[in-house]
Amino acid sequence: MPAFWIVLIVLGIAVAGFVLGRSRALNAVIGDRRDLHSLPNYYGWNAALKGVVPALGLLAIWLILQPMLIERAVTGLVSEQAIAEERDLGLVLADVRRVAAGLDAAVAQGLLSGDAARDLSTASDDIRATLATAGVALGSDVQPAVLAAAQRFRVLSGQAGLVMVALVLAISAGGTLYGLREVRPDFRARNVVEQGIRAILIGAACIAILTTVGIVLSLVFNTIEFFRLYPAADFFFSTTWSPSFGGGSELGILPLLWGTLYISLIALLVAVPIGLFAAVYLSEYATKRVRSVAKPAIEILAGIPTIVYGLFALLTVGPLLMKVFGDDGLGWMQAGTAVMTAGLVMGIMLIPFVSSLSDDIINAVPQALRDGSYGLGATQSETIRQVILPAALPGIVGAILLAASRAIGETMIVVLGAGAAARMELNPFEAMTTVTAKIVSQLTGDADFASPEALVAFALGMTLFVITLGLNVLALYIVRKYREQYE
CATH class of the missing domain: 1.10.3720.10 (MetI-like)
Structure with a gap:
């Protein structure tokens, strides 16, 4: 399931939690708001935030880590080929992702069935022509190791996607239900909501800072690698x-x-x-x-x-x-x-x-x-x-x-x-x-x-x-x- 639809479902659960939380708070005092510690909307926001924030947080972390972990899992299938061809492993993995995306596109367009995509072989099939028909152009023929890694990549991505959907929706529903159970007249909903908003703002600030740190570190590490291969004096003082x-x-x-x-x-x-x-x-x-x-x-x-x-x-x-x-x-x-x-x-x-x-x-x-x-x-x-x-x-x-x-x-x-x-x-x-x-x-x-x-x-x-x-x-x-x- 695409992440867009997951986000829409989570937001729908949050909206339902807001409505039910507000209604439940009013019913608890038989409509007399003066007996509530906080305004009714705060009880709704408490349920909504507990349904949406942990779920979307897990979704974001999952989408970041999943490709990295899957690439690590299929690295062993292509590492020997990269060494034999004296190519950078990152470029070979990029070919794997491109072929996997092409197979997904071919299956989505009906050019291949799921079983056919898993059973493709470079010995008997023209993989490059098949992917070109699906709109994915490759610069060279697909090597057997790359195809095997791409097929494994698709399988692991599908399995991880199903687990992700189940966990995100379960956490969203569970958080909303937990927020609804907290609704009672003496519950300090306003304090909890304000603390939650503050935590979200702090998290946003941390993301901005960590992004900057990540950019700097990526430059630093690759710059150090460059100076291992090329003299720093020639780089800074040469006029050519x-x-x-x-x-x-x-x-x-x-x-x-x-x-x-x-x-x-x-x-x-x-x-x-x-x-x-x-x-x-x-x-x-x-x-x-x-x-x-x-x-x-x-x-x-x-x-x-x-x-x-x-x-x-x-x-x-x-x-x-x-x-x-x-x-x-x-x-x-x-x-x-x-x-x-x-x-x-x-x-x-x-x-x-x-x-x-x-x-x-x-x-x-x-x-x-x-x-x-x-x-x-x-x-x-x-x-x-x-x-x-x-x-x-x-x-x-x-x-x-x-x-x-x-x-x-x-x-x-x-x-x-x-x-x-x-x-x-x-x-x-x-x-x-x-x-x-x-x-x-x-x-x-x-x-x-x-x-x-x-x-x-x-x-x-x-x-x-x-x-x-x-x-x-x-x-x-x-x-x-x-x-x-x-x-």
């Missing part, structure tokens, strides 16, 4: 980026960092003045009617997908720059993909980040500072320059640093607008690339995670993570250190 999956790669990060910082600098040179001036106008000069229209219009830029910005850079900004700086103009630009193209478009994308944050910060400056300046005879422009902006400067600097972090992590605009050349040039009309673009290129296709050419993506990601984390910490430090001077 020339990966080759056949061997003999030069994986120096300096050209990528230079391109990243160069494009980000141009983007900030575009976004900071425009965004800051827009924020000053909206907060100090614009009427309420103009502000109600202009502010949402500027913030629409933040909602545009970055792939659209990339297409805008490739199809519009690049050709326009070529007309001015290309062969028909000044002759400085050889192609539409260049640092300047990506920087200009990225700067447009960052305008709402700088504008919105700066606007909120400027509006947070106490009105008493404005009134004091006007009382001393200063004009509005003098008040803005000498009072408001200095007071808001720490927050504005923080907003700029956050925008810089966003620029450093951008990918699609760089891929489509800046080109793919890893070089260290001062000419902004030359094609260059960034760290994020090379992370994508190194992990595109069937990457062999036992090679430094694939693992270098994690080292690049870790370097980028440290840089952006440093900028964010610096922004928070500046805001917190100087904010209290004007409160």
